[in-house]
Amino acid sequence: MKIVLNRPRCEGHGLCEEAAPTLMHLDDDGELVLHQEEVGDADVPLAQAAVRVCPVAALRLA
Template structure:
């Protein structure tokens, strides 16, 4: 599983960071920065929930 972000869609709302701050950070530029794009298996549900929380669908999980 790999986290993929679309910076063209990102509005920097920070829902992902609020849910999984070890994987996501909204920078001073107002864009999400993926801190670790290959989350550990035991964090899969957490990361999946954070990705789904994005109100503009700027995040997705890939292989």
């Protein structure tokens, strides 16, 4: 499974980082940085939670 970020849509709220800090973080400029695009089976629930909490639907799983 892969995390897909729609960068122009991301507003830097940080809710995804709270839900999945091992998969992503906001840098000092408020830009989302994915630690990895490919998500292993163990991290799928975290990735799903991050996608679910994004208020602007900037993340999706493919």
